[in-house]
Amino acid sequence: MTLHDLMKNFIQDYLNVNKIEFNDWSINPNTQKGFGDYSSNIALKLTKLLKKSPLEIAEEITNHHNNKKEIFDLSASKPGFVNFHISNKYYIQILRQIIAEKELFGKQKKLNQKANVEFVSCNPTGPLTVGHGRQAILGDMISSILSWQGYDVTREYYYNDAGKQMRILSESCYAKYASKVGVAFDEPENGYIGGYLDEIADKIIDKYGKDLTKDDTIFRTFTEKEIFKDIESSLKNLGIKFDVFSKEGAYYKNGSIDNVLSILEEKNLSYKKDGAIWFKTSELGKEEDKVLVKSSGEPTYRLPDIAYHADKVDRGFDLIVDVFGADHIDTYPDVILGLKCLDKKTDHIKVVIHQFVTIKKGGEIVKMSTxxxxxxxxxxxxxxxxxxxxxxxxxxxxANSHLDFDLDLAKDESEKNPVYYLQYANARISNLLIRYQKEINENPKIDLSKLNEKDEISLIKLLSKFPQKMDEVSESLEPRKLATYLEEVAAAYHKFYGNHKVINHDDINTSFARKQLCEATQIILKNGLSILGISAPDRM
RNA sequence: GCCCCGGUAGCUCAGCUGGAUAGAGCAACGGAUUUCUAAUCCGUAGGUCAUAGGUUCAAAUCCUAUCCGGGGUACCA
Incomplete structure (x- = not known):
């Protein structure tokens, strides 16, 4: 049973004994010192019901029989908080658990549940930009967090290998090719002009010669393959690897796109107008109808997206996470609507929207376009x-804040990046443990009760919160919260380290207890960093 | 116009399922070093939480309006 449950039970017991039915109350960790570790607002909330002053009620609760005295004491404070003071003994117990369980501490058992995380998912029309980086890393970390929480995670990348953008890409590539081999050609409208296409055109010349015609499928397939290879390698540089790549084209081939259309038609949720097929989203609460198939016969992205998501639902995942940029904020509800129309389950789909990255170069915002x-x-x-x-x-x-990526400052700032603060704490511990082994090399009986300095206790308290923190992080799908927590742990460790010597030949028992505390800290830091995909070097 | 984000210290941002005295890093200033690795620690200074109302015992946090910034509003993806 968690600490939180123990405290909750205590208050619930008070309510039961006094036959009070009430559940609008909570227990929260304290930010202010001097009022214990946790406080409940129960007495404040009960004032109206019991028609007594909150402080009076709080005192009554404080005097309620407490059979968990070895874990917490109680106090009441104005204006009517019930405070829980957790005993050091309890925290020491958790410390013991960390040391015993090592890197498994806080790790959830296999849930036997499958999660799918879709991210990046950009079309292979050019190299990944800094703007894609945010999504790539966010999605990768969310995946790791879910794995830690016991999910069997599939990292998935979905892209459009069949649409208009890919056609323009192949035309653009042909334009490069034609100009290199000296053949007349039409400049494609809205074509791509990046230098990466020059390299690809050169490769095509090397491999296939100079006599290809505009319609040759090599320009499409080869270009796609080359660009995709680059994308994969860029991702690999950041430690990101996908399990599944889904291509839009497959959903045309297997008929599932036609299937979506016919179901919608059957249900009278689509109609033809101006040569296009429309989705009656206005009847489903949206402001206007949306086009599913253009008058040219090409579907809009909406239709294959629905088919693709239906497929994901059918594959039986217990949790589906979509990581999208802010440009999808208006479009994903259409997809969810589409799924509902197909009678697919949707309540296990979570959408993480992140705001864009703006790039600053030479003090100016750069609008990036592939x-x-x-x-x-x-x-x-x-x-x-x-x-x-x-x-x-x-x-x-x-994720909800804009990220101003100042390239000129990025390098400067990297030296002040908090990531080094975390890594340094870990490196300090590694070094210390080696020294300990060399200098003391003696393992007396464990007596963790030696740890009662303020800095020691507050470090242990933080460490004990790790599992609870991971629950919070996976619930909110916000990796940043884990990073913030790790910074707190590192800060508490640096403080402890600065104020107290671990290696002390005159007091082997304390030394040993402190060494154990260092080991426990390292376990938490390493676990946290590895979930974030960040290395934990032993030397810096 | 409509929709979605954001506005908190000089700068970059935490805190937002309402809780006690609003935090951190950077920048500024002062201190700790023959180091268990100073990529660290300690201290000083810095705030009308955009503004105005409202709800509440309690509002940075919830509601309403206004102002400012970013993004989206395609038979592009």
Whole structure:
């Protein structure tokens, strides 16, 4: 039973004994010192019902029989809080547990549940940009968090290998090819002009010669393959690997797109107008109807997206997470609506929307466009900064905040990046443990009750919160919260380290207890960092 | 116009399922070093939580309106 449950039970017992039916109350950790570790607002909430002053009620609760005295004491404080003071003994007990369970501490058992996390999912029309990085890292970390919580996670990348953008891409590639081999050609409208296409055109010349015609499928298939290879390698540089790649084309081939259309038609949820097929979203609470198939006969992205999501639901995942950029904020509800119309389950789909990354270069905001080739690639970023820094940089801000990525400052700031603060705490511990082994090399009986300094206790308290923190992080799907927690742990450790010597030949018992505390801290730091995909070097 | 984010210290941001005295990093200033690795620690200074109302015993947090910034509002994806 968790600490939270124990405290809750105590209050519930008070309510039961006094025959009070009431559940609008909570227990929260205290931010202020001097009022214990946790406080409940129960007495404040009961004032109206019991027609007594809150402080009076709080005192009454404080005097209620407490059979968990070895775990917590109680006090009441104005204006009517019930405070829980957790005993050091309890925390020491948790510390013992961390040391015993090692890197398994806080790790959830296999749930026998499958989760699917879809992220990045951009079309292979060019290299990944810095803007994609945020999504890549966010999605990867969310996946790791869910694994830690016991899910069997599939990382999935979905892309459109069949639509208009890919056609323009192949035309653009042909344009490069034609100009290189000296054949007349039409400049494609809205074509891509990036230098990466020059390289691909060169490769095509090397491999297939100079006599290809515009209609040759090589321009599409080869270009797609080359670009995709680059995307995969950019992701790999950041430690990201996908399990499944789903292509839009497959949903045409297996008929599932037609199937969606016929079901909607059957249910009278679509109609034809101006040569296009429309989805009656206005009848389902939206402001206007949306086009499913253009008058040209090409579907809009909406239709295959519905078919793709229906497939994901059919594959039987217990949790589906979609990580989207802010541009999807208006479109994903259409997809969910579509699923509902197909009678698919949707309440296990969670959508994480993140705001865009704006890039600052030379003090100015750069509008990036793959087509116009004025982007900064993830690879270029990786040349300047190591993967640990990049990963941390992208989740330092909440997904809902805009991320201003100042390239000129990124390098400067990387030296002050909090990620080093975390890694340094770990490296300090590694070094210390080696020294301990060398200098003391003696393992007396464990007596963790030696740990009663303020800095020691507050460090242990933080460590004990790790499992609860992971629950919170996986519930909210916000990796940043884990990073913030780890920073707190590192800070508490650095403080402890600065104020107390671990290796002390005159007091082997205390030394040993402190060494154990260091080991426990390292376990938490390493676990946390590994979930975030950040390395934990032993030396810095 | 409509929709979605955001507005908190000089800067970048936490805190937002309402709780006690609003936090951190950077920048500024002062201190700790023959180090168990100073990539660290301690201290000082810095705030009308955009504004105005409302709900509440209690509002940075919830509601309403206004202002400012970003994004979205395609038979593009």
């Amino acid at each position: 087509r116009k080739a004025n982007f900064i690639t993830l690879d270029e970023l990786h040349d300047e900064l190591n993967s640990d820094v990049i990963r941390y940089f992208f989740i330092m801000r909440g």
